Amino acid sequence: MTMHSISRRRFIQISTAAAGAALAPAISAAAPQRTATDTVALGKTGLTISRLGMGTGSNSGNVQYGLGQEAFNKLVHYAFERGITYFDCAKSYRTFEWIAGAIKGLPRERLFLQSKIGGQPENVLAEIDRHRKVFDTDYVDSMLVHCMIKSGWTDDWKRIMEAYDEAKSRKWIRAKGVSCHSLPALQAAAASDWTEVHLVRINPQGHVIDTPEQAVNAPSDASHVEPVMAEIRKMHAKGHGVIGMKLVGDGDFTKPEDREKAARFAMSQPEIHAVVIGFKSPAEIDEAIDRLNRALAAT
Numbered sequence: 001m002t003m004h005s006i007s008r009r010r011f012i013q014i015s016t017a018a019a020g021a022a023l024a025p026a027i028s029a030a031a032p033q034r035t036a037t038d039t040v041a042l043g044k045t046g047l048t049i050s051r052l053g054m055g056t057g058s059n060s061g062n063v064q065y066g067l068g069q070e071a072f073n074k075l076v077h078y079a080f081e082r083g084i085t086y087f088d089c090a091k092s093y094r095t096f097e098w099i100a101g102a103i104k105g106l107p108r109e110r111l112f113l114q115s116k117i118g119g120q121p122e123n124v125l126a127e128i129d130r131h132r133k134v135f136d137t138d139y140v141d142s143m144l145v146h147c148m149i150k151s152g153w154t155d156d157w158k159r160i161m162e163a164y165d166e167a168k169s170r171k172w173i174r175a176k177g178v179s180c181h182s183l184p185a186l187q188a189a190a191a192s193d194w195t196e197v198h199l200v201r202i203n204p205q206g207h208v209i210d211t212p213e214q215a216v217n218a219p220s221d222a223s224h225v226e227p228v229m230a231e232i233r234k235m236h237a238k239g240h241g242v243i244g245m246k247l248v249g250d251g252d253f254t255k256p257e258d259r260e261k262a263a264r265f266a267m268s269q270p271e272i273h274a275v276v277i278g279f280k281s282p283a284e285i286d287e288a289i290d291r292l293n294r295a296l297a298a299t
Contacts, residue, residue: 033296033297034051034296034299035051035083035289035292035293035296036051036052036083036288036289036292036293036296037050037051037052037082037083037084037085037289038050038051039051039085040273040274041273042142042175042197042241042243042273042274043196043197043235043236043239043240043241043242043273044239044240044241045174045175045196045197045240045241047112047141047142047174047175047241048112049085049086049112049241049243049273049274050083050084050085050086050112050274051273051274051275051292052084052086052274052275052276052277052288052289052292053084053086053087053088053112053114053243053274053275053276053277054075054076054079054084054086054087054088054276054277054278054279054285055088055245055276055277055278055279056072056076056087056088056089056090056093056095056098056099056102056278057088057089057090057092057093057095057278058251058278058280059251060092060093060094061090061092061093061094061095061096062094063251063278063280064093064094064095064278064280065094065095065098066280067280069098069101072095072098072102073098073101073102073104075279075280075281075282075285076102076103076106077102077105077106078282078285079279079285080106080111082285082286082289083289084285085110085111085112086111086112086114086274086276087099087102087103087111087112087113087114088114088115088199088245088276089113089114089115089116089135090115090116090117090118090146091115091116091117091118091127091130091131091146092116092118092146096134097134099113099134099135100134100135100136100137103135104136108137111141112141112142113135113137113140113141113142114140114141114142114143114144114197114199114243115131115135115140115142115143115144116143116144116145116146116147116179116199117131117143117144117145117146117160118146118147119146120157120159120160121160124159124160124163124164124167125163125166125167125172128140128143128163128164128167128172128173129172131143132172138171138172139171139172139173139174140172140173140174141173141174141175142173142174142175142176142177142196142197142241143164143167143173143175143176143177144176144177144178144179144197144199145157145160145161145164145177145178145179146179147179147180147181147216148178148179148180148181148182148185148188148189149180149181149182149184149185149214149215149216150182150184150185150214151182151184151185151187151188151214152188153178153185153188153189154188154189154191154192154194161176161194164176165194175196175197175241176194176195176196176197177189177195177196177197177198177199177240177241178195178197178198178199179198179199179200179245180198180199180200180201180210181201181210181215181216181217182210182211182212182213182214182215182216182218183210183211183212183224183227183228183231184212184214185210185214186198186200186210186228186231187231189231189235190231190232190234190235190238190240191234193238195235195240196240196241197240197241197242197243198232198235198240198241198242198243199243199245199276200228200231200232200235200242200243200244200245200272201228201244201245201246202225202228202229202232202244202245202246202247202266202272203225203244203246203247203248203249203253203262203265203266204222204225204261204262204265205221205222205249205253205258205261205262206220206221206222206223206224206225207220207221207246207249207250207252207253208220208246208249208250208252209224209225209228209246210224210227210228211224212227229269229271232269232271232272233271235271236270236271241273242271242272242273242274243272243273243274243275243276244266244269244272244274244275244276245275245276247262247263247266247275247276247277248262248277249262251278259287259291260291260294260295263288263291263292263294263295264294264295264298266292266295267292267295267296267299268295268299275292
């Protein structure tokens with residue numbers, strides 16, 4: 001064998017290895033297909049959450065309450081079996097007292113329980129402790145100040161916020177945040193370094209979302225979407241967790257095309273980590289998962 005042939009063979013081996021090495025990063029870098037039930041990071045909170053969550057408070061919980069406790073429990077378990085591990089609750093929801101029974105038998109370490117306390121209770125720590133007892137759990141993953149409307153809520157609710165800080169230091173809650181129902185309140189939330197988790201009303205139609213008017217359900221339309229998204233981008237930039245609610249227009253999106261549009265919009269926004277929808281049947285859960293999966297595949 002001549003030196004020329006050895007050199008040529010060696011050249012081919014080296015070239016082939018180099019080509020494979022160059023190709024390997026491209027192959028390994030290919031991201032797996034995202035799905036509605038992925039477990040995702042909730043901003044920089046250090047917590048994870050299923051991309052799709054189940055709300056337990058449609059129409060203040062009357063929708064789920066109307067199912068009866070046994071059917072509600074089965075629905076929560078069905079959601080979990082489909083991969084939903086985030087459940088959204090509140091003291092003011094009629095389903096509040098049912099949560100312990102609904103999650104019984106499910107692995108607590110896999111669940112993300114979010115709840116909310118409205119108003120300004122005299123003993124906030126007692127209210128948070130009551131959540132732990134009612135839910136039969138040592139901690140609540142995320143506790144929110146519920147339904148802020150005023151621009152100055154971060155001043156008016158300072159005592160409440162300090163109690164949340166104390167609850168977090170005691171490991172009664174793992175994260176703290178707020179749900180807002182006006183643009184001024186949302187702007188205050190985005191500007192606050194106290195807030196770790198935001199529950200934000202958002203859909204592309206602009207139906208039942210935050211407006212400049214400091215009222216719970218002020219009329220809204222598509223013109224209000226961009227101002228809300230501007231605040232969401234600020235939250236995301238600060239590492240806050242962002243969860244979208246009212247994705248199906250508070251249940252008013254009865255046309256499939258409206259729900260499809262909302263799903264595609266939310267899943268195309270990298271600043272929105274997760275979304276929550278209030279379900280009343282397994283079919284609604286299946287539909288939402290399918291829609292979000294299609295939307296994620298298209299992005």
